[in-house]
Amino acid sequence: KAGVTQTPRYLIKTRGQQVTLSCSPISGHRSVSWYQQTPGQGLQFLFEYFSETQRNKGNFPGRFSGRQFSNSRSEMNVSTLELGDSALYLCASSLAGGQGYGYTFGSGTRLTVV
Amino acid sequence: QKEVEQNSGPLSVPEGAIASLNCTYSDRVSQSFFWYRQYSGKSPELIMSIYSNGDKEDGRFTAQLNKASQYVSLLIRDSQPSDSATYLCAGSSITGANSKLTFGKGITLSVRP
Numbered sequence: 191k192a193g194v195t196q197t198p199r200y201l202i203k204t205r206g207q208q209v210t211l212s213c214s215p216i217s218g219h220r221s222v223s224w225y226q227q228t229p230g231q232g233l234q235f236l237f238e239y240f241s242e243t244q245r246n247k248g249n250f251p252g253r254f255s256g257r258q259f260s261n262s263r264s265e266m267n268v269s270t271l272e273l274g275d276s277a278l279y280l281c282a283s284s285l286a287g288g289q290g291y292g293y294t295f296g297s298g299t300r301l302t303v304v
Numbered sequence: 305q306k307e308v309e310q311n312s313g314p315l316s317v318p319e320g321a322i323a324s325l326n327c328t329y330s331d332r333v334s335q336s337f338f339w340y341r342q343y344s345g346k347s348p349e350l351i352m353s354i355y356s357n358g359d360k361e362d363g364r365f366t367a368q369l370n371k372a373s374q375y376v377s378l379l380i381r382d383s384q385p386s387d388s389a390t391y392l393c394a395g396s397s398i399t400g401a402n403s404k405l406t407f408g409k410g411i412t413l414s415v416r417p
Contacts, residue, residue: 223404232409233348233392246404280347282405292338293405295347 192217194283194296202302208269211299213281215262221245221284222264223293224256228277236279239264240286271303307333308395310408318416323380325411327393330374333406337369337376340392342410348392352378383415 195214203209215222223246224236235248239258256266268275278300282293309328317323329337336355340348354360354367354376366379376395380387390410397406 225407233407235404235406238404248404291336292350292353294350298347 194281194294196279196281196296196299198299199297200300200302202304203271204304205271205273207271208267209271209301210265210267211279211281211301213264213266213283213296215264215281215283216294219283219285219294220262221286221291222258222262223282223284224264224266225280225282226250226277227280227298233280236266268301273303276301276303306330306408307397307406308393308408310393310411313411314414315411316414316416317383319383319385321383321415323383323387323413323415325378325380325391325393325413326375327377327408328375329395333395333397334371335403336396337367338394338405339365339367339376339378340394340407342390342392344389380413383413385415385417388413388415 194216197212213222221240223238226234226236236250236254237244237256238246242258253269258264278298280298281296284291284293307330339352341351342348352365352367354369357369357371360367364381368377390412392410393408394405396403
């Protein structure tokens with residue numbers, strides 16, 4: 191059974207650019223959540239998608255957005271990149287979301303903004 | 305109070321000892337609790353889940369949940385150097401029909417050979 195696939199693994203962008211990250215969940219999983227991980231803040235929740243609908247959103251500025259497609263694959267986009275956006279972005283796949291179910295994480299995308 | 309807090313750490317134990325990792329949570333978190341292990345440079349991996357008061361054992365790992373005191377803990381028996389990692393506690397935060405997992409900042413465990 192294939193795991194959660196995130197692409198790309200590494201990205202280097204300059205301030206002001208935008209970036210799109212991709213996540214393919216485990217087959218049959220309909221919930222995809224995105225987290226930002228930094229050494230100082232730990233894992234911070236960005237948003238969750240379920241059946242193409244954003245079901246929950248964290249406290250991040252509007253520059254962070256996402257979407258989910260009918261095949262459950264999800265993308266997140268960060269516009270007007272800032273140095274502080276440098277982080278590991280993790281996608282988590284679940285059958286039906288955080289209530290009662292654990293998440294399976296992808297390997298992450300390491301974003302560096304210079 | 306933060307939703308999920310892990311205040312102690314880093315933790316260092318000798319090989320073969322019991323490692324005890326603790327986590328507290330606020331009223332905004334309920335229902336389900338999880339422990340994840342994250343090796344350096346890797347993504348978090350689910351190792352234990354617990355939903356009701358009491359203990360749950362899986363091999364060398366025991367998760368404990370005390371809803372009255374709002375804490376959840378993870379015990380690792382016969383600790384091995386391969387257990388050296390950061391351990392993340394997570395709980396379900398439920399708002400209406402929506403839920404998400406909220407994570408603590410993690411405790412770094414080092415097992416000395």
